[in-house]
Amino acid sequence: xxxxxxxxLLIVLSFVEGCSTSPRAAFYTLSAAPPLESVRTPTPPISxxxxxxxxxxxxxxxxxxxxxxxxxxxxxxxxxxxxxLRSQISRVLAADLARAVPGALVSGxxxxxxSTEAYRxxxxxxxxxxxxxxxxxxxxxxSVRPPKQSTAIAGQTxxxxxxxxxxxxxxxxxxxxxxxxxxxxxxxxIRLSAPH
Numbered sequence: 001x002x003x004x005x006x007x008x009l010l011i012v013l014s015f016v017e018g019c020s021t022s023p024r025a026a027f028y029t030l031s032a033a034p035p036l037e038s039v040r041t042p043t044p045p046i047s048x049x050x051x052x053x054x055x056x057x058x059x060x061x062x063x064x065x066x067x068x069x070x071x072x073x074x075x076x077x078x079x080x081x082x083x084x085l086r087s088q089i090s091r092v093l094a095a096d097l098a099r100a101v102p103g104a105l106v107s108g109x110x111x112x113x114x115s116t117e118a119y120r121x122x123x124x125x126x127x128x129x130x131x132x133x134x135x136x137x138x139x140x141x142x143s144v145r146p147p148k149q150s151t152a153i154a155g156q157t158x159x160x161x162x163x164x165x166x167x168x169x170x171x172x173x174x175x176x177x178x179x180x181x182x183x184x185x186x187x188x189x190i191r192l193s194a195p196h
Contacts, residue, residue: 017152027082028064028172030074033180045103045120048190052130053090055125060085062143064168067131079168085128094174096183101190119190120145122154123182128175133166140182146193153189157182 032093059065065081087108094108107118127139137160145152159181161174 008165023078025078025080026168028168029078029082030088030092030172030176030179032092032176033099033183035099036093038091045105046101046194048094048097048101048104048121049104049118050090050094050097050106050108050121050123053086053093053123054124055089056087056128059128064130065128067107067129073176089123089125089179092179093183093186094120096180097187098119100183100187117147119193121186122152130171130175131163132171135160135162136171136176136178137161138175138182142182142186144186144189144193153193155185155189157185 013017020196058073061075062080062084064081066074066076066077070075094106098104098106114176122143124141126141127137129135129137138157140157140159142154142157144153157178159178160175163170163174
């Protein structure tokens with residue numbers, strides 16, 4: 001009897017151990033481009049406020065949404081954004097704009113909605129595609145309303161960045177590089193509209 005209990009106990013223990021080991025979730029954040037070494041700052045500094053960032057509903061979730069085909073996506077429950085994607089995009093755009101427009105005071109949210117001295121930026125991410133080991137891609141509509149003007153400058157950035165390696169780290173880096181491109185396009189519009 002005792003000799004039968006030992007193998008049965010080992011089978012039950014191995015089954016319980018197999019059930020209790022599930023993958024651990026990994027959390028990721030987008031990052032801004034590194035700051036420039038030395039820059040000449042305008043006097044007085046200009047203010048830039050990112051009023052709004054919108055993203056497509058399918059990717060507005062903690063989990064990574066991955067493109068697996070022309071008409072199919074999959075959701076990875078164990079690869080997650082550390083904080084909401086919308087707020088990460090706003091934060092990174094603010095940091096990248098501060099780099100692209102030296103000396104600018106950039107807010108990642110509408111801090112002073114009644115301020116007439118700030119450049120008001122709105123960003124609509126229309127497409128946010130992720131293919132691990134392949135590439136990241138975005139289509140972004142953006143607008144810049146210069147201070148004391150009612151007409152905004154509108155633009156579009158379509159960008160695709162290859163992932164430098166397999167895995168999610170390289171994919172997140174590719175998305176971060178795209179946001180740097182978007183910021184550079186917005187910064188160009190700000191410079192063109194700035195008084196000379």
